[in-house]
Amino acid sequence: MPLSLLPLPAAELRFDAHFLSPAEADKLLVTLTAEVPWRQDPIRLFGKQVPQPRLTAWYGDAGAAYSYSGLQLEPLPWLPELQQLRRQVEQTTGTRFNSVLLNLYRSGQDSMGYHADDEPELGPEPIIASVTLGATRSFRLKPRPAAFPASAPLPEAVSLPLTSGSLLVMSGSTQRNWLHALPKTARPVGPRLNLTFRLVSPKY
Ligand SMILES: O=C(O)CCC(=O)C(=O)O
Numbered sequence: 653m654p655l656s657l658l659p660l661p662a663a664e665l666r667f668d669a670h671f672l673s674p675a676e677a678d679k680l681l682v683t684l685t686a687e688v689p690w691r692q693d694p695i696r697l698f699g700k701q702v703p704q705p706r707l708t709a710w711y712g713d714a715g716a717a718y719s720y721s722g723l724q725l726e727p728l729p730w731l732p733e734l735q736q737l738r739r740q741v742e743q744t745t746g747t748r749f750n751s752v753l754l755n756l757y758r759s760g761q762d763s764m765g766y767h768a769d770d771e772p773e774l775g776p777e778p779i780i781a782s783v784t785l786g787a788t789r790s791f792r793l794k795p796r797p798a799a800f801p802a803s804a805p806l807p808e809a810v811s812l813p814l815t816s817g818s819l820l821v822m823s824g825s826t827q828r829n830w831l832h833a834l835p836k837t838a839r840p841v842g843p844r845l846n847l848t849f850r851l852v853s854p855k856y
């Protein structure tokens with residue numbers, strides 16, 4: 653299945669619900685959950701240090717250092733499974749990636765707040781390829797008000813259910829014009845593992 657373009661104004665979003673087969677996605681979820689050295693780093697939130705409401709890991713080519721929410725992350729060396737997935741994602745998107753951020757949402761209580769992936773090392777129009785394994789969670793996008801003319805109504809926020817094995821590609825002006833989040837849910841849901849492949853420019 654090719655990637656299909658999702659209709660969101662002033663954004664570039666492509667989606668394939670069946671990028672990985674259910675069997676591939678399940679196998680990868682089990683392997684990565686067990687083999688990744690998951691961490692729960694503190695983040696600064698309103699001036700206070702609090703644990704992130706999810707587990708994370710950062711893999712990449714040597715030198716692909718990245719700062720995220722005030723954290724400096726040195727990449728772990730690629731696991732064979734992640735290398736293979738990177739190649740698959742590169743083939744499908746026609747883009748090169750040198751790193752991947754893994755987020756493990758252990759339950760519906762784990763989440764990620766609204767943000768844009770607009771750190772300088774990602775460049776002005778980053779391409780971010782997001783693979784989901786495990787539970788379906790809603791990915792929310794809302795407009796950045798400053799990015800839209802004040803004279804017209806703002807576009808509405810949207811919810812995309814990201815299912816296991818799906819691939820979502822954000823590119824072009826998406827990060828400049830929209831924020832995204834993975835809200836908590838009160839529904840009982842199993843773990844969800846998300847991988848966002850990125851191309852970061854090494855800092856020398
Ligand atoms: O878990 C997700 O689908 C979103 C992850 C995300 O936005 C990020 O890693 O920057």
Ligand SMILES: [Fe+2]
Binds near residue numbers: 767832
């Ligand atoms: Fe993000």
